[in-house]
Amino acid sequence: MKPCMIFMLLALSVNLPAFAEAPPRSVIAPPALLKQLKIVAIGQAELRDSLRVPARVDLDQHRLARIGATVTGRIVETQAWLGQTVRKGETLAILNSTELGMAQAAYLKAASQVSLRELAVSRARRLLEADVIASAELLEREGMLREAEVDLRAATDQLRVMGMNEADLVKLAREKTIHSFTPIVASLSGVVIERNVTVGQVVQPADALFTVADLSHVWLVAELPEQQAHWARQGDEAYADIAALPDDNLSGKLIYVADLVNPETRTVTVRMDMPNPLRILKPQMLATLLIRKQGTNYLVLPDSAVIRDDNKDHVFVQIAPTKFDLRPVQLGEDEGGIRPVISGLKAGEKVVTDGGFHLNNERLRKELE
Numbered sequence: 220m221k222p223c224m225i226f227m228l229l230a231l232s233v234n235l236p237a238f239a240e241a242p243p244r245s246v247i248a249p250p251a252l253l254k255q256l257k258i259v260a261i262g263q264a265e266l267r268d269s270l271r272v273p274a275r276v277d278l279d280q281h282r283l284a285r286i287g288a289t290v291t292g293r294i295v296e297t298q299a300w301l302g303q304t305v306r307k308g309e310t311l312a313i314l315n316s317t318e319l320g321m322a323q324a325a326y327l328k329a330a331s332q333v334s335l336r337e338l339a340v341s342r343a344r345r346l347l348e349a350d351v352i353a354s355a356e357l358l359e360r361e362g363m364l365r366e367a368e369v370d371l372r373a374a375t376d377q378l379r380v381m382g383m384n385e386a387d388l389v390k391l392a393r394e395k396t397i398h399s400f401t402p403i404v405a406s407l408s409g410v411v412i413e414r415n416v417t418v419g420q421v422v423q424p425a426d427a428l429f430t431v432a433d434l435s436h437v438w439l440v441a442e443l444p445e446q447q448a449h450w451a452r453q454g455d456e457a458y459a460d461i462a463a464l465p466d467d468n469l470s471g472k473l474i475y476v477a478d479l480v481n482p483e484t485r486t487v488t489v490r491m492d493m494p495n496p497l498r499i500l501k502p503q504m505l506a507t508l509l510i511r512k513q514g515t516n517y518l519v520l521p522d523s524a525v526i527r528d529d530n531k532d533h534v535f536v537q538i539a540p541t542k543f544d545l546r547p548v549q550l551g552e553d554e555g556g557i558r559p560v561i562s563g564l565k566a567g568e569k570v571v572t573d574g575g576f577h578l579n580n581e582r583l584r585k586e587l588e
Contacts, residue, residue: 244545245538246582257573258537262566264519264557270450274441274508276461276500279492282433284407288422289382292316295400297418299429303411310402311429312416319381320399326374326388327395333371336364409433437495439471441508442486450510451476457491458509461500469493473510517551517559524572525550525558526579534564535571535578543571543578 248256296313299305343357378388382401391398413430422428439459443451453476459469475490491508493500526533532550535543548563564570571578
């Protein structure tokens with residue numbers, strides 16, 4: 220074999236490994252590019268796992284009252300309208316009830332019988348002292364008095380059930396005049412959100428005529444899938460993102476986590492209490508509930524530092540004043556623009572957080588050259 224051909228074969232055998240090597244991972248940044256880079260020494264920060272679930276704004280059921288009549292009757296006047304703010308004890312409507320009138324008549328009759336029986340007992344005691352009647356007759360009259368008192372207590376309780384208070388009973392006993400008109404009053408201060416009554420309507424005690432809600436507080440209600448129910452505990456910190464109010468940051472604590480799984484939806488109900496002094500949160504608004512767990516310290520870096528290469532996450536690590544190494548890393552999920560570092564970096568190492576894209580282009584350009 221000729222010497223020149225032996226030399227060419229040796230040259231080829233020397234150059235073959237160069238074609239099998241991986242592309243270079245290091246790059247030297249030119250001065251102009253170096254000025255555009257932002258380099259930060261990475262450290263630890265507290266990250267919290269979070270869970271997002273669909274939710275809705277709902278009425279605070281502890282601040283809600285469904286108000287109806289306490290007796291059967293006919294509505295003769297209404298004084299409350301939808302959206303009206305009312306105070307506890309304020310009259311919402313006037314009811315005329317013959318049933319109430321009959322109950323008042325029974326009360327007056329029972330009160331009269333008690334008065335008569337008390338006089339009879341008092342007279343019998345005087346006659347017994349004068350030895351005019353026997354003691355058995357006094358006992359009989361005392362028994363009749365107790366029966367009348369029982370009837371009076373029953374009539375009194377009946378009027379209380381129909382909505383009359385002590386002042387009304389005292390007035391009825393004093394004036395001895397039947398009043399068949401009775402007010403339907405608000406049992407809670409708030410806003411009238413439902414009104415199901417008109418003048419002339421005959422109503423029953425089971426009918427809900429008005430619904431009054433205190434809207435100064437509302438609930439945010441969500442349904443957690445049973446597989447994620449372990450996320451929620453009463454007292455956990457939570458945040459609300461309401462589509463209709465994108466600029467408002469709402470936060471609070473979970474006040475209720477159901478102890479049972481809904482067998483139809485396989486979910487667990489959770490609630491968050493939210494102050495609503497300006498009444499900008501409207502029941503049935505759509506929202507997102509974000510539940511955060513207690514934080515854990517992780518080595519973190521900003522998401523802007525991540526370079527995707529060969530379908531994997533990489534970052535540029537500064538190994539000299541102008542030299543950078545593209546290093547593969549394993550990262551966790553994005554949490555507000557922050558990525559936890561699982562492997563590939565150590566605390567204190569300096570990484571490029573801004574300008575990595577241009578630095579990677581410089582690396583690829585050098586590779587092509």
